[in-house]
Structure formats: structure tokens, C-alpha cells
Amino acid sequence: MTAASLPLATIAGYPRIGRRRELKRAVEAFWAGRITEEQLQQTAAELRAATRARLVELGLPAEGGAVPESFSFYDQVLDATLALGAIPERFAGVTGSDLETYFTLARGDKAHQPLEMTKWFDTNYHYSVPEISERTAFSANPKALVAQLGEAREQGIEARPVIVGPVTYLLLAKAADGAGEGFDPVSRLDEVVAVYAELLAALAAAGATWVQLDEPALVSDSLRTTREETLALVERAYGALGAGADRPRILIAAPYGDASAALARLAKLPVEAVQADLVRGSLPTAELADGSLAAAFEGTQLVAGVVDGRNIWRTDLREAAATLRSLADAGIQTVVGTSNNLQHVPHDVADEAKLDAKLRSWLAFADQKVEQVAVLARGLAEGEEAIEAELAEVDRVLADRDAAEGVRVDAIRTRAAAAGDADRTRVSEADRREAQHGLNIPALATTTIGSFPQTAEIRNARASFVRGEIDEAAYDGFLREEIARVIALQEEIGLDVLVHGEAERNDMVQYFAELLDGFAVTEHGWVQSYGSRATRPSILWGDVSRPAPMTVRWSAYAQSLTERPVKGMLTGPVTILAWSFVRDDQPLSDTASQVALALRDEIADLVDAGISIVQVDEPALRELLPLDRDRQAAYLDWSVGAFRLATGGAGADVQIHTHLCYSEFGEIIDAVDGLDADVTSIEAARSRMDVVEPLGDHGYSRGIGPGVYDIHSPRVPGVDEQTELIRIAAARIPGEQLWVNPDCGLKTRGYDETVASLTNLVLAAKAVRAEA
Numbered sequence: 222m223t224a225a226s227l228p229l230a231t232i233a234g235y236p237r238i239g240r241r242r243e244l245k246r247a248v249e250a251f252w253a254g255r256i257t258e259e260q261l262q263q264t265a266a267e268l269r270a271a272t273r274a275r276l277v278e279l280g281l282p283a284e285g286g287a288v289p290e291s292f293s294f295y296d297q298v299l300d301a302t303l304a305l306g307a308i309p310e311r312f313a314g315v316t317g318s319d320l321e322t323y324f325t326l327a328r329g330d331k332a333h334q335p336l337e338m339t340k341w342f343d344t345n346y347h348y349s350v351p352e353i354s355e356r357t358a359f360s361a362n363p364k365a366l367v368a369q370l371g372e373a374r375e376q377g378i379e380a381r382p383v384i385v386g387p388v389t390y391l392l393l394a395k396a397a398d399g400a401g402e403g404f405d406p407v408s409r410l411d412e413v414v415a416v417y418a419e420l421l422a423a424l425a426a427a428g429a430t431w432v433q434l435d436e437p438a439l440v441s442d443s444l445r446t447t448r449e450e451t452l453a454l455v456e457r458a459y460g461a462l463g464a465g466a467d468r469p470r471i472l473i474a475a476p477y478g479d480a481s482a483a484l485a486r487l488a489k490l491p492v493e494a495v496q497a498d499l500v501r502g503s504l505p506t507a508e509l510a511d512g513s514l515a516a517a518f519e520g521t522q523l524v525a526g527v528v529d530g531r532n533i534w535r536t537d538l539r540e541a542a543a544t545l546r547s548l549a550d551a552g553i554q555t556v557v558g559t560s561n562n563l564q565h566v567p568h569d570v571a572d573e574a575k576l577d578a579k580l581r582s583w584l585a586f587a588d589q590k591v592e593q594v595a596v597l598a599r600g601l602a603e604g605e606e607a608i609e610a611e612l613a614e615v616d617r618v619l620a621d622r623d624a625a626e627g628v629r630v631d632a633i634r635t636r637a638a639a640a641g642d643a644d645r646t647r648v649s650e651a652d653r654r655e656a657q658h659g660l661n662i663p664a665l666a667t668t669t670i671g672s673f674p675q676t677a678e679i680r681n682a683r684a685s686f687v688r689g690e691i692d693e694a695a696y697d698g699f700l701r702e703e704i705a706r707v708i709a710l711q712e713e714i715g716l717d718v719l720v721h722g723e724a725e726r727n728d729m730v731q732y733f734a735e736l737l738d739g740f741a742v743t744e745h746g747w748v749q750s751y752g753s754r755a756t757r758p759s760i761l762w763g764d765v766s767r768p769a770p771m772t773v774r775w776s777a778y779a780q781s782l783t784e785r786p787v788k789g790m791l792t793g794p795v796t797i798l799a800w801s802f803v804r805d806d807q808p809l810s811d812t813a814s815q816v817a818l819a820l821r822d823e824i825a826d827l828v829d830a831g832i833s834i835v836q837v838d839e840p841a842l843r844e845l846l847p848l849d850r851d852r853q854a855a856y857l858d859w860s861v862g863a864f865r866l867a868t869g870g871a872g873a874d875v876q877i878h879t880h881l882c883y884s885e886f887g888e889i890i891d892a893v894d895g896l897d898a899d900v901t902s903i904e905a906a907r908s909r910m911d912v913v914e915p916l917g918d919h920g921y922s923r924g925i926g927p928g929v930y931d932i933h934s935p936r937v938p939g940v941d942e943q944t945e946l947i948r949i950a951a952a953r954i955p956g957e958q959l960w961v962n963p964d965c966g967l968k969t970r971g972y973d974e975t976v977a978s979l980t981n982l983v984l985a986a987k988a989v990r991a992e993a
């Protein structure tokens with residue numbers, strides 16, 4: 222270990238999907254057999270080379286490990302699984318190249334269910350969950366890491382491999398099926414650390430000077446361990462890793478939250494640098510003031526994550542420079558960094574030619590963030606005077622943003638400020654039940670979650686409309702035909718509560734963002750969601766209002782075609798915020814109230830148009846739950862409040878539904894109850910109705926629709942299978958309270974399987990009704 226310290230500028234990682242989603246296209250072409258593995262590897266290598274060159278061009282030094290090597294074909298946790306050789310036993314028979322095995326774990330094949338996927342900390346990125354048992358045989362496989370390092374060196378760049386660290390890896394893993402009762406993957410920490418030591422030795426032998434090990438587990442209160450326990454595990458792991466003789470310098474990263482209480486202890490580990498998220502997190506002020514932080518950091522660099530890696534606004538450089546200055550003045554060797562891997566932001570604002578120029582000037586995507594890091598590093602090296610021009614420019618931009626038209630609209634603010642508890646409160650549940658009798662909803666009522674298959678025809682029609690090839694009248698006509706078809710189909714299948722099918726929506730958030738004031742949409746602002754999938758979050762930049770009804774004509778048209786109730790379908794305020802880039806100049810709760818009021822008006826218009834059931838989807842309610850336990854109550858308070866503000870204007874005879882997707886809502890069951898929705902649908906098929914028991918124990922009295930049809934695969938669940946699931950639920954929940962529905966929307970499914978599955982669902986509900 223002879224290498225030099227880390228240069229003054231670095232980032233925690235960079236988007237890997239490519240500016241034009243080149244990786245998605247190549248990977249999907251490989252899956253479809255249209256290109257060979259060699260061709261895929263070639264494309265990936267070109268992307269990596271372009272990324273490194275770009276990072277140097279934007280101001281990261283080519284030497285010293287400033288450039289992170291954070292490429293991934295699919296997911297960084299899956300990369301670690303392969304590097305550790307931790308292939309779950311159930312995949313033992315899988316043959317093929319490393320990359321083929323990798324994709325089989327990610328996506329499954331005829332004989333194998335894929336690894337489960339779940340959200341990565343409090344982001345909308347999903348990782349592949351490792352499956353570990355007492356028997357998992359770990360063995361170091363540094364091939365991919367070493368190869369990428371070599372590529373970088375040939376390019377004249379000394380890269381820093383980025384790997385998920387051992388503690389986070391094991392805390393994100395689940396016990397494999399067949400592991401002993403009570404087995405915890407973390408019990409294998411020492412063995413896993415030994416494999417990391419081998420990986421590090423291989424990297425050192427290949428010339429790596431630095432390696433970054435990501436330990437976001439350090440900032441979370443939502444894992445199996447307490448923070449203190451996590452920190453103790455990190456101390457144990459890095460005590461051992463650091464003692465290795467043949468290793469690169471180690472940077473431990475603690476992104477996505479507040480590690481301030483752990484910082485000094487991390488610095489005392491035998492590692493050479495510690496990264497801290499100073500956007501979500503903070504500095505331990507007392508320790509900074511009394512010199513103990515500096516003492517702990519003696520000989521260790523602090524990578525100060527002052528540039529926000531999760532949002533798209535230009536950083537207040539003056540404020541960041543002041544933070545950096547305070548660290549340097551305290552005698553801490555400081556490096557300028559980002560709060561986390563930039564994988565959560567799009568590539569480059571320069572690609573957004575169609576965006577309003579003023580708005581564009583306020584933004585920073587990944588490339589602009591790198592430039593900001595480089596500027597701050599220059600300020601750190603040469604003094605703030607050296608970057609005064611850049612600081613002044615940002616001052617000007619921020620002032621311009623602050624004063625810009627639309628950022629603050631008095632009428633919207635006055636209305637939001639006036640909204641009180643009464644606006645968030647409907648009449649009692651009992652009165653509502655009474656008033657809703659007229660809806661004639663049977664016991665074990667059947668319904669769907671909203672979307673019907675988004676066919677190629679629908680996507681083509683939308684694309685033609687966007688390109689101007691067909692006019693609005695033609696597009697509307699197409700959508701009306703589609704709605705009529707979906708309504709007729711549901712009547713034929715025999716569902717009780719119908720939906721219009723959401724054919725008009727490109728995405729459940731973007732559709733609303735395009736119709737609300739205060740939002741902008743990007744052209745190329747893609748962000749990886751999982752694997753080859755990316756989303757294009759909208760930008761919520763100003764005060765939000767609804768210039769005109771957004772969904773009424775579609776819902777009203779659908780209702781005009783049938784005697785059965787058609788559910789109006791809206792995306793809830795929390796989900797709209799969670800899946801957009803939101804303004805950072807006011808509390809989220811204020812922004813949520815504005816969105817809620819726009820939805821409240823939409824519900825009023827739906828009801829006026831003859832709609833008597835409205836579903837407000839909140840699948841992101843749990844995702845935004847802060848990692849920090851101390852902040853959870855306040856979050857649940859405002860998020861639940863926003864939902865209630867959106868729905869609180871509905872009369873007693875209007876039935877409000879919500880849909881939450883996931884089933885692990887143990888943590889937030891009181892909050893779900895607090896939403897005060899009349900009916901809630903949730904995912905339950907894969908867990909075989911696990912959720913029903915806690916609901917029964919909780920004494921949950923509202924309508925509940927645990928999914929009986931797993932929509933995540935094309936498989937058609939039979940009548941018997943769905944009957945069985947309904948019976949399990951009916952054993953705990955009275956029939957009048959129980960709804961029968963799929964786990965989630967059907968937009969990703971094909972028609973054949975959808976019709977077959979829903980037909981079986983209706984038959985299953987009838988069968989269980991007959992048993993009563």
C-alpha cells in the first residue's frame with residue numbers, strides 16, 4: 222500500500238445506463254438473442270471508456286483513484302453476489318458464462334424464479350436480493366473488477382473500483398429457502414470479509430490504488446440491526462479488511478443519510494478515507510468544534526458529500542464551500558464529493574434542448590454535478606477567491622430561481638395555508654358505509670387495480686400523436702375505442718367494479734405532471750429503476766395547480782358505457798412527489814399539500830361527472846419512509862395528511878379506494894389505517910396472503926383487497942389457486958369487507974393471460990361466495 226492520497230475531487234459513482242440508454246438496448250438485444258455476448262461486452266466496454274473520458278473532461282483527475290469504476294450490467298448488489306461467488310444453491314444447475322449466470326439470477330429462466338427485487342434504501346432503485354444460507358459457498362471472483370481496472374489503465378486513467386461493502390451486502394441479503402430456522406446471513410460476516418480481502422488483494426495485484434466500499438447500512442434504522450450494531454459489524458469487518466497487507470487504499474462510503482454519529486469511529490478504522498453524505502446527513506458539530514473529529518481523522522481523508530446526488534438542482538456552491546472550509550480549517554484532510562452515487566440522476570442537462578431555458582439554468586444533472594465538484598475542489602485548493610466567478614454565478618442563478626414567476630404563486634399558497642383538519646376529515650366510517658349502500662357492491666366484490674395491458678397499438682398511437690402524425694381528434698377517438706373495448710371485456714368477464722384501463726397514460730406520474738402547472742418533463746432524463754428499466758421523473762419546480770380537469774373525460778366516458786360503477790383513477794400526492802424530482806426550496810409537506818389540493822379538485826369534478834368510486838394510488842407511501850427512525854413520525858404525519866387532504870372533500874356516498882402495491886406494511890399499518898380510505902388493495906398473492914393475519918390482529922375494519930393474482934409474471938393462476946387464496950383471506954376478514962382483485966395493475970401483461978386470469982378470479986370469487 223504505497224499509493225498517494227485521494228485527489229481533491231471525486232464522485233461516489235456515475236450513471237451507467239448511457240446518455241441514450243445504450244446499455245438498455247444492448248442488454249435487451251442480448252437477451253433476445255440479437256447480439257452475442259461478445260458484442261454486448263464490446264458495447265459495455267465502449268460505454269465505460271466514454272464515461273471515464275467524460276469524467277476527466279469534466280474535471281476529475283485521471284490519477285489517484287478519483288474516477289469511480291461503477292459500471293453495472295444490471296445491479297450493483299448482483300455484481301457483488303457474483304464477485305463473492307455467492308450463487309444461491311437453487312441455481313446450482315445453471316451453466317454458461319459468468320454473464321449468462323448473472324442474468325439468470327437477475328431474470329430467472331424456465332426452471333428458476335429470479336432473485337427477488339426490492340427497493341434500495343429510500344430510493345426508487347431496485348436491487349436483486351442475495352440469498353444466503355449456512356451452506357452458501359463463497360469464493361472470490363475478481364475477474365470483472367480486474368478487467369475494468371485494466372481497461373481504465375489502458376486509457377491512462379487510474380480508476381477506483383466501487384463495490385457494495387460486506388456489512389451492507391449481508392444486511393440486504395435474505396436467508397435462502399432451506400436455511401435453518403432463525404439463520405441470519407450476517408452470521409457469515411467473517412467468511413465474507415475474508416473473500417472481500419481476496420478481492421482486494423486481486424485488485425491490488427492488478428494495480429488498483431483505491432477501492433470504494435459502499436456501506437449505506439450505516440445510515441438506516443430499517444434493517445435487522447440497530448445502528449449501533451451495524452456500526453459494530455462495520456468495525457469488525459474493516460478492522461479485519463484493513464489489516465490485510467496486500468490491498469488498495471480503502472474508502473468507506475456512508476451515503477443516503479446521516480452518519481454523523483458514526484463518523485469519528487469510522488475514521489479510526491484502518492481505512493484511508495471515509496465518505497459522508499452531507500446533504501441528507503450532517504457533520505457532528507460538537508466533535509468538529511472540540512477538535513475530536515479532526516483527531517479521529519488524523520491520517521484519514523474525509524470525502525465530504527456536499528453535492529446532492531439525488532436531486533437535479535444546482536448546488537448552492539457558496540454554502541458548500543463554507544462547509545468545506547470549516548472542515549479544512551479544523552485540520553481535516555478534505556476531499557470534495559457527492560452525497561451518493563449519481564446513478565439516481567440523469568446524465569446531462571445539455572441534452573434537454575426543449576426545456577425552458579430559465580428552468581434549465583437552475584438544473585444540474587450528473588455531468589453538471591461533476592463540474593460543481595471540480596469547482597469546489599479548486600476552491601478548496603486555491604481559496605474561495607479563485608472560484609469567486611463561479612460562486613457569483615450560482616448566487617445569481619439561485620436568486621433568479623427564487624424570484625421566478627411560477628415558483629411562488631400567492632393564490633396557491635393562500636389556499637394551501639388555509640387547509641385545516643376539517644378539510645382532511647370525512648364523516649365517520651359507519652356513516653360512509655351507510656351512505657355507500659346505494660352502490661350495491663356485493664360481498665367479495667371483484668375489481669382490478671386500474672391499468673389494462675398497454676399494447677403495442679396503444680404505444681404506437683401515443684407515439685404517432687406525440688410526433689404529430691395523428692391529430693388530437695384521431696388520438697382521442699382511438700382512446701375512446703380502447704376504453705369501450707376494455708369496459709365491454711370487463712362486463713363479459715363479470716367483474717363488479719370496472720376501470721377505464723388507463724390507456725391514455727404513458728406513466729402513472731408523468732401523465733399528471735404533464736397536466737399540472739409547476740411541473741416540467743424532460744426528453745432524455747432517464748434514471749435506472751432496475752435492470753434494463755429506466756424511468757423519466759418529471760421536475761416539480763414551482764407551485765402546483767390544476768389548470769383543467771385531467772381524467773374526467775375518460776372516466777365519464779367509461780361510466781357512460783355501463784351500468785356498473787367505474788372507478789375514477791388518480792395517482793396520490795406522495796407517489797407523485799416520490800417519483801418526480803421535487804423542489805428543494807421548501808419542505809416536502811408544503812409541496813404535497815399543493816398536489817393534494819389539485820387532486821381534491823379533480824375528485825370533485827369526477828363526482829360531478831357521475832363517478833362514485835375514486836381510487837387514489839399511493840404505492841410510494843412506504844418508499845419515502847425516512848431511514849432515520851427519528852424522522853418517521855413526522856413523515857407519516859404529513860404524507861397521510863396529504864392523502865386525506867386530497868380525498869377529504871369527497872361526500873359520504875363517494876367510496877375512496879387506495880392501492881399500495883407492496884404487502885410488507887406491518888411498519889406502517891397505523892398510517893394505512895390513518896389514510897381513512899374506504900377500501901385498500903395490496904399485493905398478497907406471492908406471500909400467500911401473509912398480510913391477512915396482521916390485519917385481522919389489528920382489527921382492521923375497512924375494505925381490503927389482498928391480491929389473489931400475481932401480475933409480475935405471465936403465468937395464469939387457476940380457479941382453484943385463487944379460490945384457495947380467497948378462502949385464506951375470508952377466514953380472517955368478513956366478506957363485506959373483503960375485495961377480490963389482482964396484486965397490481967395489468968399494464969405490463971398481455972391480453973391472453975389477463976383475460977384468462979381475470980376470468981378465473983371471478984369464478985373463484987363466486988365459488989367462495991357460494992360457500993358462505
Ligand code: MET
Pocket residue numbers: 670671672723729790838840880882965966967968
Ligand atoms: C404501481 S401501482 C399501479 C396502479 C395503477 N392504477 C395501475 O393499475 O397501473
Ligand SMILES: [Zn+2]
Pocket residue numbers: 670840880881882883964965966
Ligand atoms: Zn401496484
